[in-house]
Amino acid sequence: MGAILVLFLYTMMLMNLNKEAEPAKSALMKIAAVIGGGCFLITIVAVTRTWGSSNPVLMKNPDLGLVKNLGKTLFNEYLLPFEISSILLLSAMVGAVLLATKDKQPKAV
């Protein structure tokens, strides 16, 4: 989480953004977007409000959040997604390095 934010900061420092001239979209688009988002929010609020009082989220088993138990679940039942996500991170790293390096030699025309 913090690493992702640090990544954002590095990229922003890399680009020399001086004056942000951010021309506004047309007011109609903004109003439409706010109305659309507001409708979505109102829908979800209406759905949850009609459920009455719901059960409180109580931790019945206090060992649930322990790293030991999460690790046991991760390495026993979810071993395949774990290994595949490691390949995913490797490919993302290779792709990011490939995309972001400048071409030293001039492009062949």
Place this chain on the structure above:
Amino acid sequence: MLGVPLNHYILLSAIIFSIGVIGVLIRRNAIVIFMSVELMLNAVNLLLTAFSVYRGDAAGQVFVFFIMALAAAEVAIGLAIIVMVYRNTNSIDINVLNRLKW
């Protein structure tokens, strides 16, 4: 100790998710759009953790691990793309990318 009702978690996660959606649709700065996507992912993380405690199942929190790893990979690639776009067009305004039409 009184627990927070589940509806409150759902409502909070829905509000955060809709703020992320509005941010993606309205803003023109590519980095702000990425931050809104991260906001949506984190809203889902919050809801998954709440349901994991509610059901007493550790699978929800394990899934949050995978979502966070996926978000990190996506941010790395996306920021690399933004850097390339900036290098070519000297702007991170997404309306500049309209030029790809021709």
